[in-house]
Amino acid sequence: MSGRPTPRVILDEGTAPAPRLDFGWEVQVAPPVPPARGWSTMALIGLGAAVLVLGFSLLEAGNFVAAQFAQAAWLGWLTLAVATAGFGLVFVAIGRELRGYLALGTVDRARAAVARGDPAALRSALAAWQAGLPEGRAKPGDLGNMPINAACALVEAKTLAPIAQDAAALGRAAAVQAFAVTAVSPSPALDALVFGWRGIRLVRQVAALHGFRPGIAGTVSLLRRVAVDAATVAATDVAVDAAVRGLLSSRLAEHVAGEAAAGAVAARRMMLLARAADEACRVLPR
Amino acid sequence: MDPLSLLRGLLDTTEDAARALVGRERIRLAVTGLSRAGKTVFLTSLIANLIAAGRGARTLPALSDATGGRIRRVFVVPAGTETVPRFDPEAHLGALAADPPRWPERTEDFSTLSIAIDVERRTSLGGLLPERRLTLDLIDYPGEWLLDLPMLRQDYATWSGETLARFRRGVRAAAAAEFLAFLDALPADAPAEDALAKRGYTLYRDALRACRDAHGLRFLQPGRFLNPGPRGEAPLLWFFPLPEGARGGLADLCARRYAAYLDDQRSTFLDPYFSRFHRQVVLVDVLGALHAGEEAFRDTGDALAAVASIISGANWLERLLGAAPTRVAFAATKADHVPTRARDALAALVEHIAFGARGRAAQSGAAVSCHAVAAVRCTEDAVARLEGQAVAAVRGVLLQDGRGATIYPGEVPMKPPEPDFWDAGLFTMPEFRPPRLDPAGTSGMPHLGLDALLAWLIGDLL
Numbered sequence: 001m002s003g004r005p006t007p008r009v010i011l012d013e014g015t016a017p018a019p020r021l022d023f024g025w026e027v028q029v030a031p032p033v034p035p036a037r038g039w040s041t042m043a044l045i046g047l048g049a050a051v052l053v054l055g056f057s058l059l060e061a062g063n064f065v066a067a068q069f070a071q072a073a074w075l076g077w078l079t080l081a082v083a084t085a086g087f088g089l090v091f092v093a094i095g096r097e098l099r100g101y102l103a104l105g106t107v108d109r110a111r112a113a114v115a116r117g118d119p120a121a122l123r124s125a126l127a128a129w130q131a132g133l134p135e136g137r138a139k140p141g142d143l144g145n146m147p148i149n150a151a152c153a154l155v156e157a158k159t160l161a162p163i164a165q166d167a168a169a170l171g172r173a174a175a176v177q178a179f180a181v182t183a184v185s186p187s188p189a190l191d192a193l194v195f196g197w198r199g200i201r202l203v204r205q206v207a208a209l210h211g212f213r214p215g216i217a218g219t220v221s222l223l224r225r226v227a228v229d230a231a232t233v234a235a236t237d238v239a240v241d242a243a244v245r246g247l248l249s250s251r252l253a254e255h256v257a258g259e260a261a262a263g264a265v266a267a268r269r270m271m272l273l274a275r276a277a278d279e280a281c282r283v284l285p286r
Numbered sequence: 287m288d289p290l291s292l293l294r295g296l297l298d299t300t301e302d303a304a305r306a307l308v309g310r311e312r313i314r315l316a317v318t319g320l321s322r323a324g325k326t327v328f329l330t331s332l333i334a335n336l337i338a339a340g341r342g343a344r345t346l347p348a349l350s351d352a353t354g355g356r357i358r359r360v361f362v363v364p365a366g367t368e369t370v371p372r373f374d375p376e377a378h379l380g381a382l383a384a385d386p387p388r389w390p391e392r393t394e395d396f397s398t399l400s401i402a403i404d405v406e407r408r409t410s411l412g413g414l415l416p417e418r419r420l421t422l423d424l425i426d427y428p429g430e431w432l433l434d435l436p437m438l439r440q441d442y443a444t445w446s447g448e449t450l451a452r453f454r455r456g457v458r459a460a461a462a463a464e465f466l467a468f469l470d471a472l473p474a475d476a477p478a479e480d481a482l483a484k485r486g487y488t489l490y491r492d493a494l495r496a497c498r499d500a501h502g503l504r505f506l507q508p509g510r511f512l513n514p515g516p517r518g519e520a521p522l523l524w525f526f527p528l529p530e531g532a533r534g535g536l537a538d539l540c541a542r543r544y545a546a547y548l549d550d551q552r553s554t555f556l557d558p559y560f561s562r563f564h565r566q567v568v569l570v571d572v573l574g575a576l577h578a579g580e581e582a583f584r585d586t587g588d589a590l591a592a593v594a595s596i597i598s599g600a601n602w603l604e605r606l607l608g609a610a611p612t613r614v615a616f617a618a619t620k621a622d623h624v625p626t627r628a629r630d631a632l633a634a635l636v637e638h639i640a641f642g643a644r645g646r647a648a649q650s651g652a653a654v655s656c657h658a659v660a661a662v663r664c665t666e667d668a669v670a671r672l673e674g675q676a677v678a679a680v681r682g683v684l685l686q687d688g689r690g691a692t693i694y695p696g697e698v699p700m701k702p703p704e705p706d707f708w709d710a711g712l713f714t715m716p717e718f719r720p721p722r723l724d725p726a727g728t729s730g731m732p733h734l735g736l737d738a739l740l741a742w743l744i745g746d747l748l
Binding site for chain 1: 341665675682692693694696716722724
């Protein structure tokens, strides 16, 4: 052992305290940011077509108004009023679509804040979400003074749990209708049509419970979210479908139950759809 | 195994099987370690890093890789109606992150916490099926109490004989000189006088404290003499080891109290918490033992072997009932106190110091692995010039006065050192300030090797 240095502490020169070590841990462990998806080709084509249609319509309308003014002032004013009213309504509709579409972003912001563990961002997302809740819905109120865990628990108990119950009730009502339509419908094609229409309506109804009033774009976005959440319940659905059909596939049962089996499966799908829609619109993950 | 334990084991095994069937396994992870091995900080870091990993942070890359990135969510299981205090990772993390920071105080009582880990299933339909939930039951407790476990298989006479034999040699003899003198002066047929019992207890307890604090020894029994816990020093503790020839009322009184003490420890400590667990990690401050000298180093190995003979040494019936751990990890803690190149040596050394304990665990069919970990990394690598040589060292900020310092921890041998190694004398490693931490624990805590340890310990369960 001799000749080897012995353990020792070598103090830094000076007596000033040293800053605490910083390994840049937060940066090292930060979850990888998924590459920005940007606009898809279809979206770009759609947007381009919309710009062309709307832009050229505006230009054409402008030219037309100018031509009318050239003929007579009163004709020009009248044409301008008609064009303004028409385009005004179109822009109001676009604005409503956008608002409905962007409102769903509140859910994303709140969930991202939960995932990051960022209380300040979560508080602000929850405040924005509360402001958009429909009239008459119980709201958790001011969450600024309580710990974020307690605030989340209050939001869950006071608002999200009653909404989930209402969504389940809507699902049951839709299920009864789907069951009835499937049982009496003359063709499977009509079944699918009715089921599809009722399903979209149900998803929009559940979204309205959460304070979202999605337009067409919002509904499409919402349906995509619901499809993702529905994947988790799909396996149960498949199992129930198989079980019901298996149970009622004997000749005797077929005579007794007839098409009611298919109706039962359709009804159950409606209830699952309501649950998946509620899951997709929840501001806090379950 | 008595019939009641057998029945309880059968019921627990049935419950485990039912939980596994529905994807709701409950795993009891025993974090064992002698006093000051770093159990509380280990648990705090484990919980903070697991929760951050559940949020997508790469705090435990090896565990994440072992599970194929299927961890979806980690959260603390809400409290039920437990009568045991709850382990408070937020408070410990807050204290470490505070300015000035504080390391956790010596653990005085039990506390428990359960962590739920939601993972996607392994199968190709994993994305469609509901997630599996693994619940990890964790417990923190005074490390000194662990040494009571070997006493459960000894009667008072055997324990007295072995304890006094240890106390009559080495540094213990000097630390316990007053107690040994008291014993020598005691007549063999001393009456059952409480004054004598209490005097003997006080001297013995002081000897144990001196052995622990001044000499870094760990094989010190009974544990509650050093750390009486929340109930304080009850008359139950007023006993001490007596020589073989003692026959009188005092010997009977000490034997009765010894038996009562063990009954109490069995019912409050062993049976509820140590009778059944699935995985075990044994934390060893091997560097501290190395710096405390040859006797402390050997003593730590003996203490580990004695504890392992009870905890890991299961018989065939216990193994059949799933009451024995199937994986046992031995971890040298405070690995950040040595430079990177010495950490492999630290892991190799823990393999040697835990030789007896590993043997017991392996005999009972458990897979055994050795690691070097730092639950909270407090230093960075540095180079020091000592006596003309450049040596690998570590640099950190001292806890006491906040000054920066470079520490050369000495050579870390890969196997038990040769006799001349101890000529270097004793060394006390200073305490470091933890690095800058987020008090909310959003990104977990910087660590060394915790992910590899967890990947080995529970990776196969996820």
